[in-house]
Amino acid sequence: MPTVAMVGAQWGDEGKGKVADVLSAEAAAMARFNGGNNAGHTVVIGGDKLVLRLVPVGILRPGVRCYLGRGCVVDPAYLLEELARLAALGVAVGGLKIDWHCHLILPYHVALDRAGDARLGRWRVGTTGRGIGPCYADRASRLGLRLADLYDEKQLGERLGALADRHAPTLAALGAQVDEGRVRDELLAAAPKIKPYGADVPPLVRGELAAGERVLLEGAHGLLLDLDWGTYPFVTSSTVHPAGAASSLGIPAAAITTVVGVVKAYQTRVGEGPMPTELADDVGARLQQRGNEVGATTGRPRRCGWLDLVLLKYAVETAGITHLALNKLDVLDGVSPLKVCVGYELGDKKWDRLAMPMDHLACAKPIYEELPAWQGQVAGARAYDRLPAGAKDYIRVVEEYVGVPAAFVSTGAGREDGFLRQALWP
């Protein structure tokens, strides 16, 4: 049985919630492998919109077993809030298994993230303010607290004390305060509610593989936000690359047989950092408004622009993407003319691939290929042959440039809007 990893192929917000929901219809198990509640995976079922930030989207499919790998970071208060929200909707959350080794996002991390980023001037990242970077930094510094610490009150107190001491001078310099006693009390109060979800996740996921079950690995964010492969320093702090799924879940990298790269039919970015095809004109405003491009986590308007095929090819090659899920094609209905970026001009040189340090993207001038607008409507189409000819051409141009097929095409927000062109599970 193949194991399918789903990753964002742009700067996040590609519509991974919807694709994860479609793919989970045939999955037996589903695991999130990176990030925390900085993600926002949106699913629209019967007109009702639901945003999941931490729990795998498969929780919405009765019977799908859900896991969080140790590459994820967990804010205890947020986790309980999301579980309560789901339970109130009648979703069975009791079977969720969270790796004991997941690191905990604490109020220290949130305070450091917010006050720290604001001080960076032109290097400000524009984070989601959820404490993600400082939490992963503490993990690397061997200071972090993990879910396992919730099982031992003495250990929890000692480790929290060490973490609080280490951060006290920085917090004071930033003018931020965190009350250690209060953090400890909140953790101890949350512990009995969280412990039932704690588990040794790797053997469970390996068991799924050994039993030949269909396992869907749900990545958060997008490859261009990956700590190593993104537009550093304007990135998140986790591994978005699908290899991170193997490490997060303790499964062989070779077990991942299919990598679905989720991409929007145009480009968006939220937060700071270079975006060569960004449009500051009416077309950008139109994409923003028609695509409802507002951050699912922070409510910030997203920067919008033409699809950047150079960056998409980079993502396909770097992450070993085997299939694309092309989202929001309907947003381009009526946009005339259409453009896609096929290269960059930088100084007196032209590039048709990303053979330059990522930082240079800030000065790269896009080279566009213009495509005719299509007649007719993509919105709501549920079969490839219902698409206007021009929309089929657009898909073909994307596929030819990046060299992998668009196996799924989405034509609207709802679960039913769109179609598979190729099976992703055998």
Ligand code: IMP
């Ligand atoms: P952090 O992940 O909160 O540290 O934010 C780092 C950068 O990644 C910021 O530019 C965020 O806007 C961006 N980012 C993080 N998660 C997402 C996401 O799920 N979608 C889009 N952008 C994100």
